[in-house]
Amino acid sequence: MAGEAVAPEAGRSLWQDAWARLRKNRMAVFGAIALAIIAAASLIGPLVIAHGYEEQNLLLGAAPPSAAHPLGTDKLGRDQLARILYGGRVSLLVGIAATAVSLTIGLLWGSVAAYFGGKVDAVMMRTVDILYALPFTIFVILLMTVFGRNFILLFVAIGAVEWLTMARIVRGQVLALKKQEFIEAAIALGLRKRRIILRHLIPNVLGPVAVYTTLTIPAVMLLEAFLSFLGLGVQPPMSSWGLLIKEGAEMMEEAPWLLLYPAALFTLTLFSLNFLGDGLRDALDVRASRD
Amino acid sequence: MLRFIGRRVLETIPVLFLVATITFFMMKAVPGGPLDTEKNLPVEIKSQIEAFYGLDLPLWKQYTNYMASLLQGDLGPSFKHANRSVNELIAAALPVSLELGSLALVFALVVGITLGIFAAVRQNTWLDYLASSSAMVGICMPTFVMGPLLVLVFALHLEQFNASGWDFARDRVLPALTLGLVYAGYIARLTRGGMLEVLSQDFIRTARAKGASEARVIFRHAVRGGLLPVVSFLGPAVAGILTGSFVIETIFNIPGLGKHFVTSVFNRDATLTIGTALFYATLIVVLNLVVDIVQMWINPKQRAT
């Protein structure tokens, strides 16, 4: 009836909007839950499993799944389940750490370069070109020698290489955004440059960045596998998914379980990251808002 | 436009100079030298060989000598391949990598962009899930799994191809497929993301409102903007794919640049490393230039810069 008081609608910030949309996306939620389970299993698993990841049983060798070893054993008789869970710790740590590094550097670098344009842009992007052109293997060997066997620092090194593409993508996006009206409005309003970058540019760039981030984590993990392939990765008896997949690939015909399970888990993790990333992108995409 | 290109070409020279310098000193800083072998070299022999290669000169002198020969286009002798020059090695490996890379790239672009467009246009349908999942498999299957798998099926079981080598036309198929699948996955994902961004914009709504057919909407209006992230990605990706992949070349025993790129470091073959690094750097710079030009063409607003 006319005149009845209607409760004023509670205001929602951009982030609350995004969160609501994300929760509605079932695949993204599935991805997030799967990731959480995998992470938890990797963290707790090695502590509760019967076999240690480094116990060898030379008499057994590579045996198919059985009651004692649900996922089989590798060529030195080590329990695969334990090694996969333990390897999960290593790989997830690698993925997250390296990606975080690359994200931070790349985002800042690309935004600043695109925003200022001109000479600043030229210098910053030429630096990216030079760094891209450097032979990555030398850089890694050098780091391994200088920093010794601290593998965490090694993967920070990977992150420090991965940021280059991130910077390029961010720069491309920001260049497009720069010309859009709401930025011109912000400038007209006299907002400080730092405020514009942090509060207006970066949130809008988050869409493609989120997608590329979910492409970076697998790239980092694959890079770690490549390094293991070259012998520069984690040291035995530590394992990582990359190393397990590589070893499994070598025995693809004789012991397919050695490839199947690590690869399946690896794929599942990456799928989950992906769905989550898509969900994030959809959630953060302002122009797709429906009220 | 010409001024823009000219300026970029000029900027390339310091880039190459820096790449050569940084790589040179990095190679010298790493332990182990090209002459180190398991069987011990008596001192007098080692010093004689070092003198022959100029390795006994003070570091700065080695550097200036090397830079001088670089300016004349001479990349120096290889240490590991004792009677070939770096120029020769790269000249022999380059066409192989170019061929492999081009085939892989064509495959990746065709498959990737197609999948990406389908996935975006039919978002959240079975087509989207299928395309996205296929792309994902391409991305997360390491080449050292995919390659041997393909060899197992097509070369060893079906016996249609050779397991390795680069002698016949059909030897190109499996390596190009393996290399292309990875990039196809990335391109598909980026295309999908880009297309979705663009398709949600107002000007698309306008086009649809004006009665444009779906095909016209996609190909005439959306694709330009939708491929923006792919174009950004392509620059360095093409350089990578063209200089060959070490893993592919090892698995299929292909005499390309990728192998030289990695093994030269392990052999401490400084001249070969710098040679391949310089080649790669030139390629990157050129491709980035091309990417920027294409980006400007796609996004007219950017031309003002």
Added chain:
Amino acid sequence: MAPPGSDLESLPVPANPCRPFAERLAFVAVAALVAMAAGCGKPPTRVSTGDVEQVLHKGNKSDPQELDPHIVQGVPEHHILQALVENLVTEDPKDLHPIPGQAERWDISADGTVYTFHLREGIRWSNGDPVTAHDFVRSYQRGLSPSLASEYAYMYYVMKGAEDYFKGKTRDFSTVGAKALDERTLQITLNGPTPYFLSLLNHYSWWPVHLPTLAKHGDPYQRNNRWTRPGNFVGNGPFVLTKWNVGQVIAVRKNPLYWNAANVKLSAIHFHPIESSDTEERSFRSGQLHVSDEVPLSKIPVYRAKKSDLLRIDPYLGCYFYRMNTTRPQFKDKRVRQALAMAVDRKAIVERVTRGGQLPAFYFTPPDTVGYTSRTSLRYDPEAARKLLAQAGYPGGKGFPAFEILYNTSEAHKAIGEAVQQMWKRELGIEVRLLNQEWKVYLDTEKRLDYEVSRGGWIGDYPDPSTFLETFLSDSGNNRTGWKNAEYDRLLKEAARLGDQKTRYELFQKAEAIFLDELPIIPIYHYTRVYLIQPSVRGWSPTILDHHPYQNVWLAAPTEAVAGVKR
């Protein structure tokens, strides 16, 4: 009021016009795959063609660094050079004893120091020039030239005056004991009786090169000479070099001017440098190789069980061992070293880890090296090991500083390292870490004695125990353990002066006994050569140096008739 634009969302979405196209594309793709799978005829394999044309395809691991006999150092280079160059003697295909090569006979002086070789009539270089005794003398001069700095120059040191000439003490080559008495007679004078001298001649450092060719393509006494390119290469062996595509193939073709060409059945050999053993195994299976260089560890049991006729396991003159850095405080006490050695279950390693038919090594020099087998040997005895460790001051492994096993990147080294790591932990209570370093870094680290335990190996250069025992002389650059023993040195130096095999062997026994008591190394196993070979390859006998003279190799043509091929 409805939000602006919402009415647009009710517009019907047109059908995807691309769907029929997509379906057509999918159909074509599937049809192509089906057609392929149906087998539109299998292409002929390199092996089957090779069998008919007598072309041998061999996997050769890595690209040759060079093809100059005085500069090369590796095994793949030897396999190729063996086809291109022949020395005064060559090897018997069954047991590698020296048989006449370019020389048809030789005389040895009574005291065993002067060898007079009589060259065959009509031997030629591949460009038609006759091979003369002068060629050999000039070759030795080149091999010993200080400016060339050949890494294997020390192989000449048994010859009188060679060491002095190489080290620059004299520039007069006439002081060196190599003389051409006439066109067909070559005389070599040694420092002392060297019973294994003729076997030494089978090492490529002694092989002849054609000086005029070297002079034509550069400075003969410097490196980077282009004479080894296909088209330039001139040799006196059964084959000539036709192709050298880096990373792809090295091809040689039968040399019609070779003195024994009539008995050489192969028409060509293609060497394929395939680095990855997995790739090589797949190539072998797909019919691209007759002989592979090695077999991936994981595939050995498979071949043994299912295709044992394709697998060969030949004894090889080499020892795989772990060096211990005797300058480190915890390794100074030999009881510690002995304890570590006795706690390693070698049998388990060769049976479960490497599985390539290797022999567990309880001494250093491989058994039956030209009749020599060490009488002293180690044993596997964890109980005794524990006692020794306790005596040395580390009961139950308590207080033993943790250390690292250094190894260079390789699946095999890693697997062995992991096994030994567990054995020491289980039996001795010692914590050990593994350190994988890239090859060059590993070499550098080992040379600087910056390690505790390091994986090593030694392959004999020639069939004689001295090639092993002399590795650990106090001043040998190949020692790299910091171990020095004056008595050991004295015994070996005396053996080097003697000619009587029996006396020499007794001295070796004494030296090896000292070595196995002091134990600067832990011998683990004696090598085998494990490789794959097609049944059509004949004349490929097992030899301890893995030398297979190609003059004796041939390919059995397939039994079924091949249309259009004339035999």
